[in-house]
Amino acid sequence: MIREEVLRQVQERFKDDIIDFFDKTPKRVFIEIKPESITEVVQYILKERAARFNIATALDARYHTEIIYHFTIEDINLLISFRVKLDKKKPKIDSITPILEGANWIEREMNEMLGIEFVGHPDMRRLLLADDWPEGIYPLRCDYKEWDEKAIRDRGI
Amino acid sequence: MSKTIVPIGPYHPLQEEPEFFTLTVEGEKVVDIDVRIGYNHRGIEKLSERKSFDQSTFVIERICGICSTSHPFAYTQAVEDVIPVEVPERAQYIRTVIGEAERIHSHLLWLGLAGHFLGYNTVYMWAWKIREEVLDIMEILSGNRNNYAMFKPGGVRRDFRSEDIPLVLKKLDSIVPTLEMLLKAVTDDPVFHARTKGVGILTKQAAIDFCALGPTSRASGVERDVRKDAPYAAYDKVDWKMITTQNGDVFDKVVVRILEKLESVKIIKQCLNHLPEGEIDLNIADIPPGEGIGVHEAPRGETFHYVRSDGTNRPVRHKVRAPTFMNLPTYKATVVGERIADATIILAAIDPCYCCTERMSVRDTHRKKLYNGEDLIRLSQERTEKLRGKYQK
Secondary structure, eight states: OOHHHHHHHHHHHTTTTEEEEEEEETTEEEEEEOGGGHHHHHHHHHHTSOOEEEEEEEEEOSSSEEEEEEEEETTTTEEEEEEEEEOSSSOEEEOOTTTOGGGHHHHHHHHHHHOOEEETOSOOOOSSSOTTSOTTOOTTSTTOOOOOTTSOOOOOO | OOOEEEEEOSSSTTSSSOOEEEEEEETTEEEEEEEEOOTTOOOHHHHHTTSOHHHHHHHHHTTOSTTTTHHHHHHHHHHHHHTTOOOOHHHHHHHHHHHHHHHHHHHHHHHHHHHHHHTOHHHHHHHHHHHHHHHHHHHHHHSOSSOOOOEETTEESSOOOTTTHHHHHHHHHHHHHHHHHHHHHHHHOHHHHHHHTTSSOOOHHHHHHTTOOTHHHHTTTOOOOHHHHSOOTTTTTSOOOOOOOSSOSHHHHHHHHHHHHHHHHHHHHHHHHTOOOSOSBOOOOOOOSEEEEEEEEETTEEEEEEEEEOSSSSEEEEEEEOHHHHHGGGHHHHTTTSBGGGHHHHHHHTOOOTTTOOOOBEEETTTTEEEOHHHHHHHHHHHHHHHHHHHTO
């Protein structure tokens, strides 16, 4: 299927859920969707377009929290990124691990680094941070302050 | 039968980098595995937010010592994708040569370690001996054996001199006979077959479900290679083949990596013979607001970098995803059901780079014994000795 066909079908199928559609270059497309429809979109893109999941990026924009899911469709050399915007105080979204095993670890990482809650994840434990890292302190947020007075700091001379 | 838990790690000579694996065993068979990573977490994504785009490249290079080119390669492509802009042709060829030379040295390092774990120390010595030739090539071309500092957003930092190229081609030609000898030594030895054929099989469906990458997925029959699917740099201008096999066991992973080295030698020779003239750097001044994604086929799989910029000289967000992050969870599918003496070679077969990702241990609570890495390597080597005795009767 050629690229324009694929994008047209995605737009038609999810016309109620797509908020913004940015066709940047022949290889990169950025689509913003509503958070409630993430499971449906992921199901569609995996089963009917045979895409591969690359990774999910979570970031802390100033007034909201964003997650971007990246998928590659290899036959037409297209990388589609789905963006969801979440509330900053209590970010919460459905987990896609039940349909896609490859997303297990990255959701654990996003949970401990930015405090995003994934509803329905089978095994939410710490992935990268130490066991004695305190709860509630999320390193990748903009307002993260260094909290450990006793840590050894090497500022260089 | 009661279950015993065998921890491997976090710090022991089995793996080059720390990780914590917990294998649950019943007698000799492994029934479950749990992986804990994070011992090498250095907060590089947070560091990138405080450095300018150009300074970041030096930090990104030091994410990993073995695959030191793959991260800057993907990062510079991500920054160029924000604008978006294409680098000059000579810079693309230079980048390809450095990327492929790194693939050869990384696969040779892995081949030596796999030989060591199985008890073939001669393979270990030979592989690392010809690896020295490849590191000499890197030193002639870039000035250093690791951490080459050749990449920058917009091109490359240093140029190749035309008087160096004949010496480099001669060194490349000198390693090809040894590579072919190693391939024959591996495929003809019956004890090697007994240790690696049918061991640690990753089925094609499991490779697709876990989103496995690199030689781990190509050995299972999934044809995935970023250099062919989404060509970048000079990969669509030279002639080479993608190597795939069907079975997905450890033997196939060894064969895929050796054949890929021979293809890399072909790519480097074609690039050096047809190196175009021209500029090597675009001298990018400002990065506009936007997002960019860069991918590169590292020796272990696809490296993915995402950069978001808001018009200042620093990234707002830089996401790094190494290929081992997607390959490590496949242990659930490959190690479970195998015997404990094979655990080391199966764990090493995906070529884990924990610095890029993050270590394991085996605890036998029933017999109150603690196996560390040396014990597991010794168990693996003893099994080879037993099999060798059987074949030489």
